[in-house]
Amino acid sequence: MLSRTDLRSAVPSAAELRTTLPRAEVDVDAALHLVRPIVEDVRTRGVDAALELTERFDGVRPASVRVPAEALASALAGLDPAVRAALEESTSRARRVHADQVRVDKTTQVVPGGTVTERWVPVSRVGLYVPGGLAVYPSSVVMNVVPAQAAGVESLVVCSPPQAAFDGLPHPTVLAAAALLGVEEVWAVGGAQAQALLAYGGTDTDGTELAPVDLVTGPGNIYVAAAKRLLRGLIGIDAEAGPTEIAILADETADPVHVAADLISQAEHDPLAASILVTTSVALADEVDAELERQVKATRHAERVTTALTGAQSGTVLVATVTDGLRVVDAYAAEHLEIQTADARAVAARVRNAGAVFVGAWSPVSLGDYCAGSNHVLPTGGCARHSSGLSVQTFLRGIHVVDYSEDALREVSGHVVALAEAEDLPAHGQAVTARFRDGA
Missing domain, CATH: 3.40.50.1980 (Nitrogenase molybdenum iron protein domain)
Incomplete structure (x- = not known):
């Protein structure tokens, strides 16, 4: 075979x-010309465009983008006990592994009076995409949400395509998984239009604000990948799966x-x-x-x-x-x-x-x-040569905090000036020497 x-x-x-x-x-490039107008439409018309595109591509138009809280609760209440037990076990094991990935701040004393601290700060708001298509992926809810929560992300939204068979809501097992993990915000939108709405935000049909995100993670089809490529920079992305x-x-x-x-x-x-x-x-x-x-x-x-x-x-x-x-x-x-x-x-x-x-x-x-x-959101297409799978690190940013005293800066000032002159950027050196009235 x-x-x-x-x-x-x-x-x-x-x-x-x-x-x-x-x-x-x-060929993600081949999909860009199809996706570009979708992204632009959502950018200019927001939720109206996203819902119209959803109706065209998914055959259903949800009453609103945001899934009502009662729908999440109902999905969890109706979840098969065996599936619930399996999701709970999956979540427990994933939390154990991802808890050990959490980074701690580290301060290095470079010289007396001069330190550099690397602080690890979570992304403020993230969009976690759970695809539809040929299968149902409650496990992808676990794999996206657990590391984001472990990283300390304060605001997250799960996004999944609406289903005509479920009155315009995402699959109930996906909703149940989100509710089980304590996710309160779920959007019924999929595909390229979902990535655009996550990036630009909008106002829902009931007037509720749909705040834009800083980072989008999760796999999807070629159109999702193309939208991520177009939006990268405005938002962070994990990968083009x-x-x-x-x-x-x-x-x-x-x-x-x-x-x-x-x-x-x-x-x-x-x-x-x-x-x-x-x-x-x-x-x-x-x-x-x-x-x-x-x-x-x-x-x-x-x-x-x-x-x-x-x-x-x-x-x-x-x-x-x-x-x-x-x-x-x-x-x-x-x-x-x-x-x-x-x-x-x-x-x-x-x-x-x-x-x-x-x-x-x-x-x-x-x-x-x-x-x-372990996490199942992993690099494809040979990208494992240079990229990692989804982890707590995906949702963290390292920020260097530089704290030098007057004496510590004076001690190194000559080297700063020498390098500034070598790069023909004399104002860089002057920004140091201006602090010392004796010109040292």
Whole structure:
């Protein structure tokens, strides 16, 4: 079922691997011309534009953007007890992990009388986007809200597309998850228009102010990514998320049943989802193909999964050694990377580029999606080479506070003047020497 790329004779350079490895082709630039007028319309007409666009794209026009408090309470009251228990466990584990990410202020005494303190200050107001589309994502409410709360964000709004099947409200499970985490502000708007409304704010149909945010986080489709690109600068963004990815580095010790199941688990997200197997074993590759044929037929979303697994973005890569396999997965920089090899923990420690690494047979990606305690909002499209997943740090800003005494400034003034003159910026030096009447 999976196409094959044979790199056993030689592994190409990192630059060549970036262009030869299977990858979903998502051209955000191609969507910009479609999204630009949407963003501009919301900028100029606010909520009226957002609701009209919602009616056009989602087939429903909510009575208001902000979800009434009673709808949140009702959704939580009606939540399946088993789902509630699972969300509570997911939240508890995520809070444990994210609490350990909180930064503390640090003061460094550079010289006697001269200190620099790095203060960590949370973003004031954030918009947390929870997509709709082919699936329902209450788990993404947890993954966005928990680190924002741990960081100390004072004001947050969850944004999710309205559903015609639920009278113009977001999916009730999404609403219930928000209520469970203590979120009081939820907006029924999705897509590019949601990003624009979060950035510009507006006035709701009942006259309530919809305050703009400083930062938007959370995944979405190509139109969401394009809107984020257009609005970046006016607001901060976490990333331009693309289709989900899983890469599995496996040797002959891996169980083909596990490998196939994990490849399918990500393929069911989206027809563009990427599932990559990197292995030293032809026998394992053959067994995984056989398992895929068997398991795909039995899965609920067989058509979607088949499209993803047979697409150009998925495939098997054969390598001669696990070391070669590490070169391949580092070049690929997967959103999710599983290590299913002998001594998996040691192999995982050698990985440099991945959104998250899942070690051994008992740490599948789906555990991380829900209940590992880790965050599942992760970099895609190779961005794990330079970017991290969502964390408490996403919602914090480091601010340097410089506090020098007169003596400490006098002691270094000559160096400041020398560097100012070297850069032909003499007023910089004069701003120091003007403080000392003797000219020192």
